[in-house]
Amino acid sequence: MRKVAIVAVGALLASAVLTGVASAQQYPSVANLQAFSAQTNYMSLPGYLRYLVNQQSGQWLTYQEASRVVQQQKGQ
Numbered sequence: 001m002r003k004v005a006i007v008a009v010g011a012l013l014a015s016a017v018l019t020g021v022a023s024a025q026q027y028p029s030v031a032n033l034q035a036f037s038a039q040t041n042y043m044s045l046p047g048y049l050r051y052l053v054n055q056q057s058g059q060w061l062t063y064q065e066a067s068r069v070v071q072q073q074k075g076q
Contacts, residue, residue: 028052031073045070 033039040048046066
Protein backbone atom coordinates (compact mmCIF):
# COMPACT_ATOMS: atom_id res chain seq x y z
CA MET A 1 0.00 0.00 0.00
CA ARG A 2 2.83 2.37 0.85
CA LYS A 3 4.50 1.76 -2.54
CA VAL A 4 1.26 2.58 -4.35
CA ALA A 5 0.96 5.85 -2.45
CA ILE A 6 4.56 6.77 -3.25
CA VAL A 7 4.06 6.01 -6.95
CA ALA A 8 0.83 8.03 -7.01
CA VAL A 9 2.49 11.05 -5.38
CA GLY A 10 5.42 10.77 -7.79
CA ALA A 11 3.09 10.69 -10.78
CA LEU A 12 1.19 13.69 -9.46
CA LEU A 13 4.39 15.70 -9.00
CA ALA A 14 5.67 14.73 -12.44
CA SER A 15 2.42 15.80 -14.10
CA ALA A 16 2.49 19.13 -12.25
CA VAL A 17 6.04 19.82 -13.47
CA LEU A 18 5.24 18.86 -17.06
CA THR A 19 2.07 20.96 -17.07
CA GLY A 20 4.04 24.02 -15.97
CA VAL A 21 6.51 23.56 -18.82
CA ALA A 22 3.75 23.13 -21.39
CA SER A 23 1.79 26.18 -20.26
CA ALA A 24 4.90 28.38 -20.32
CA GLN A 25 5.20 27.77 -24.05
CA GLN A 26 1.67 28.91 -24.86
CA TYR A 27 2.03 32.68 -24.44
CA PRO A 28 0.82 34.74 -27.40
CA SER A 29 3.63 36.25 -29.46
CA VAL A 30 3.87 40.02 -29.12
CA ALA A 31 7.52 40.54 -30.09
CA ASN A 32 6.71 41.61 -33.64
CA LEU A 33 4.24 44.30 -32.52
CA GLN A 34 5.07 47.95 -31.91
CA ALA A 35 4.61 49.09 -28.32
CA PHE A 36 2.15 51.90 -27.56
CA SER A 37 0.52 51.60 -30.99
CA ALA A 38 -3.01 50.78 -32.10
CA GLN A 39 -1.82 47.16 -32.56
CA THR A 40 -1.32 46.85 -28.81
CA ASN A 41 -4.27 49.01 -27.74
CA TYR A 42 -1.72 51.70 -26.82
CA MET A 43 -0.11 49.46 -24.17
CA SER A 44 3.48 48.42 -23.59
CA LEU A 45 4.38 44.97 -24.91
CA PRO A 46 4.46 43.39 -21.42
CA GLY A 47 1.17 45.12 -20.59
CA TYR A 48 -0.44 43.89 -23.79
CA LEU A 49 0.84 40.35 -23.16
CA ARG A 50 -0.66 40.47 -19.66
CA TYR A 51 -3.98 41.61 -21.18
CA LEU A 52 -3.97 38.82 -23.81
CA VAL A 53 -3.14 36.12 -21.24
CA ASN A 54 -5.91 37.40 -18.98
CA GLN A 55 -8.39 37.29 -21.86
CA GLN A 56 -7.41 33.69 -22.67
CA SER A 57 -7.06 32.22 -19.20
CA GLY A 58 -8.53 34.61 -16.66
CA GLN A 59 -5.13 34.71 -14.92
CA TRP A 60 -2.88 37.75 -14.59
CA LEU A 61 0.85 37.49 -15.19
CA THR A 62 3.02 39.75 -13.09
CA TYR A 63 4.56 42.61 -15.03
CA GLN A 64 8.00 41.14 -14.33
CA GLU A 65 6.99 37.75 -15.76
CA ALA A 66 5.45 39.39 -18.84
CA SER A 67 8.62 41.46 -19.36
CA ARG A 68 10.73 38.30 -19.16
CA VAL A 69 8.50 36.55 -21.72
CA VAL A 70 8.67 39.52 -24.11
CA GLN A 71 12.48 39.60 -23.83
CA GLN A 72 12.60 35.85 -24.58
CA GLN A 73 10.32 36.32 -27.57
CA LYS A 74 12.58 39.05 -28.91
CA GLY A 75 15.58 36.76 -28.45
CA GLN A 76 17.40 39.01 -26.01
